[in-house]
Amino acid sequence: MRIGIIGAGRIGGNAGRLFQEAGHEVFLGSHDTVADAAAFADVVMLSVPWTAVDEVLERTRPLGDKVVIDTTNPYGPGGVQDLGGRSAGRFNADRMPGARVVRAFNTLTSGFQADAAGRSGADRVVLFLSGDDADAKALVGGLIEEIGRRAGREPSMARSTAPRTRRRSSRRSVPAARSRRRRATTS
Ligand SMILES: NC(=O)c1ccc[n+]([C@@H]2O[C@H](COP(=O)([O-])OP(=O)(O)OC[C@H]3O[C@@H](n4cnc5c(N)ncnc54)[C@H](OP(=O)(O)O)[C@@H]3O)[C@@H](O)[C@H]2O)c1
Numbered sequence: 669m670r671i672g673i674i675g676a677g678r679i680g681g682n683a684g685r686l687f688q689e690a691g692h693e694v695f696l697g698s699h700d701t702v703a704d705a706a707a708f709a710d711v712v713m714l715s716v717p718w719t720a721v722d723e724v725l726e727r728t729r730p731l732g733d734k735v736v737i738d739t740t741n742p743y744g745p746g747g748v749q750d751l752g753g754r755s756a757g758r759f760n761a762d763r764m765p766g767a768r769v770v771r772a773f774n775t776l777t778s779g780f781q782a783d784a785a786g787r788s789g790a791d792r793v794v795l796f797l798s799g800d801d802a803d804a805k806a807l808v809g810g811l812i813e814e815i816g817r818r819a820g821r822e823p824s825m826a827r828s829t830a831p832r833t834r835r836r837s838s839r840r841s842v843p844a845a846r847s848r849r850r851r852a853t854t855s
Contacts, residue, residue: 669692669693669710669712669811670694670695670710670711671692671694671695671709671710671711671712671713671811672695672697672704672705672707672708672712672713673694673696673697674697674705674706674713674714674715674716674724674728675697675698675702675713675714675715675716675720675724676696676697676715677698677716677778678778678779679715679739679774679778679781680696680715680716680739681696682715682778682781682782682785683713683715683815686785686816687811687814688814690811690814690815692811693708695708702727705837706728706836709734710735710737711734711737711807711808711811712728712734712736712737713736713737713773713833714730714733714736714737714738715739715740715773716740717740717743718740718741718742718743718744718749719744719752719764721740721760722763723836725763725764725787727827728781729776730766731764731766731767732767733766733767733768733770734767734768735767735770735804735807736762736764736768736769736770737770737771737772737811738761738769738771738772739771739772739773739774740756741756741774742756742759744795745838748786751775755823755825756769756771756800757799758841759823761777761799761800762826768799768801768803768804769799769801769804769825770797770798770799770801770804770805770808771797771799771825772797772819773795773796775796776795779828781793781795782795782816785815785816786816787816788816792816792817793817793818794817794818794819794820795812795818795819796816796819796822797809797812797819798824798825799825800824800825805821822839829845
């Protein structure tokens with residue numbers, strides 16, 4: 669698969685490296701190459717600071733119905749941005765009409781995601797994802813599993829209000845086996 673990373677920093681750069689190791693063609697895009705990265709890709713990963721999203725989307729249009737993995741969290745001047753009651757995922761999906769947006773890679777810190785990259789089996793961490801398009805979610809879930817994590821599916825974009833609090837983040841970073849046990853006892 670051809671994956672274009674828009675914002676090859678801590679989150680995007682690390683994910684890009686793992687996708688490449690898993691055998692995918694990866695274009696690491698940054699400032700002057702974001703349009704090339706988007707045009708190259710079957711799957712786009714949007715991983716720039718929240719304050720750069722509008723400008724970047726302006727330069728990468730049209731995204732058509734591409735799958736977009738949205739890692740961004742709504743931090744800007746003064747802290748968490750007021751999105752008028754919309755979740756961050758819904759807010760961004762509305763900025764990319766037609767694109768099949770899946771939020772993922774945004775609930776754990778970049779340092780933890782990099783440190784946990786080598787885990788296997790029951791020690792794999794869970795990366796949660798949400799989105800409205802079932803096929804896109806399945807595709808992104810598959811990519812997550814290919815790079816050695818477990819995909820945890822949230823039902824809809826409406827709940828993708830990350831950033832999480834510190835406490836909740838650490839709860840979600842439990843190894844996969846423990847996470848499964850917890851779900852089995854709470855569902
Ligand atoms: N870091 C975390 O722990 C973490 C966790 C979850 C989610 N996130 C979210 O993921 C996103 C990326 O975070 P990050 O920590 O990976 O950020 P980062 O390390 O600062 O990387 C951001 C990338 O975007 C590029 N960029 C910045 N402004 C741009 C613009 N106007 N046009 C094109 N490229 C631009 C940067 O290029 P230059 O470096 O060349 O400027 C860099 O490659 C953010 O929305 C963040 O909220 C971060």
